[in-house]
Amino acid sequence: MVTTYPPRIEPSATVRMGDTVREFRARDVDAINLGSGSPDFATPEHITEAAMRALGEGHTRMGMTAGLPELREAIAEKFAADNGIETDPASIGVTPGSKFALFAAITQLTREGDEVVLFDPSWVSYEAMVDLADSDIDRVPLDPEAGFSLGNVELAERVSDDTRALVLNNPVNPTGTVFSRAELGEIRDLAVDHDFWVVADEIYEKLVHDGEHRSIGSLSGMADRTVTVNGFSKAYAMSGWRLGYYTAPQPVVDAMRAIQSQTVSSATTFAQHGAVAALEGPQTPVEEMRRIYDSRIRTAIDIIEDAGGTVSRPSAAFYLFVPVSTDDDVELAETILDEQQVATTPGSAFGVSGYLRLACTIPEERIKEGVTRLTECPHVAV
Ligand SMILES: Cc1ncc(COP(=O)(O)O)c(C=O)c1O
Incomplete structure (x- = not known):
């Protein structure tokens, strides 16, 4: 054998x-x-009905790698209204699950030997994605005494000009931590000073019980160094639909799209019609x-x-x-x-x-x- x-x-x-x-x-x-x-x-029913209608209308062929134009328009409006992120449909990608957006972002932004910061604890799949990119992981423990947020973490001591990217899950799986405006500001200052990327995974954004979620990509200086990833699985109970999305600076979007077009092609067409209803329908x-x-x-x-x-x-x-x-x-x-x-x-x-x-x-x-x-x-x- x-x-x-x-x-x-x-x-x-x-x-x-x-x-x-x-x-x-x-x-x-x-x-x-x-x-x-x-x-x-x-x-929710209005979402499944929209997808079923799309099926009935014959939306069964493969669509654009970038995603359905009307969905990307709805996502651009959502980013502006909910997240303070000004972007446009050309700089948005729809992926089969946010997991694929994260994978494409990490494999595009990092190369062998690059340093990527992950917080501890963090979602199980980031480490595997960084490994697949042959990059080096620098795990920075969050402060358990501060509800696993930055607390007394000396982040400035843990990043340097060698840092290529930091993965920021906000809110955090598994702890439910929501990073404060001040903490995001600290990460922003370091990203700008050391010129590194932030991959922001905001998939739990709609499930905040206490406090307020803010997107790091909306902070000044972050638009050209952030990939903001989100998806439909958690907020709209759509995990089996496999639908995620992202926005990033245009060259990164183009490169992530190339990865998508050579691997998984596009997200399911009729599912994307359901996603339009998710964003535009009742919340x-x-x-x-x-x-x-x-x-x-x-x-x-x-x-x-x-x-x-x-x-x-x-x-x-x-x-x-x-x-x-x-x-x-x-x-x-x-x-x-x-x-x-x-x-x-x-x-x-x-x-x-x-x-x-x-x-x-x-x-x-x-x-x-x-x-x-x-x-x-x-x-x-x-
Ligand atoms: C933090 C985090 N990011 C991303 C994902 C992936 O979600 P999706 O279903 O959109 O691929 C999950 C799913 O468990 C998650 O917990």
Whole structure:
């Protein structure tokens, strides 16, 4: 047999946990999935209707790599209204999932040996993307005492003229941290001083429970050094539609588009018609889903606290980042899955051990059952 190289990257930890839960369920085991970042709500009806109408009207052929012009127009208006980012449809790309936009941005902006700053904790896939670009990762721990924001982090000591890019997830998966205006200003000053790129992943922007989200790309000096990425998966419960988008300076947009045209071509045409309805239609379903996530989070926190544990209330998104009394959180998550049939994601998948991430993407009753089972395990709620 022809020899194979070892895999370039590991499979996503969150996807792996979900697969195990599905295996349990196939054997009729009552498994509870607190591991999935995929919203459990149905996509709002006016969005599915628009996509079905597009299908009926025959929008089934491949469209422009850049994305449907009317969708890019709606995105440009959204960037201006919600984010204070002035851009135009020519500088916007629509991708199959924001994950692909992040991949294209990181592989375009960085090369072998470049330094890329990732915060700890941060979403599982950035590291794999930087690895695929053969760039070097500089992991900068956020301050747990300051709710995993910059707090007492000496960021100025950690970046230099060798820094090529910084990936800024705001709000953060897994902690729900929303960076303040002052923190964004600090990152902006360093990016300008050392001339580096910021890849801003704002996919949880619409799910803010406390405080206010701001886009770093709107700050002065950032327009020509920021790729702002967003998507429909979280806000509109559209994770299976695979739709993301970005804006960036034109040469970067052109280069990212070339990567897209030579790999995945374009996002699904009729799905993009649904996305136009998502942006232009009523936003009340988004707020309704946010309110339910917030209520689930509060329920989970109450159960953990009643059992004697502590956990911070996240300012955004639908995750809880729960401290546990062991650094071997990978083994703990596996034990909990085997013994209690509850899937969680170990903090080390996000670069910080000693935590479990719980995703409140299942109905409240199931959260109650799952979190209660968890609190009965050693090392949790202590
Ligand atoms: C921080 C973050 N960015 C990006 C994504 C990818 O989202 P999409 O479904 O748009 O590819 C996720 C999904 O879990 C995420 O948590």
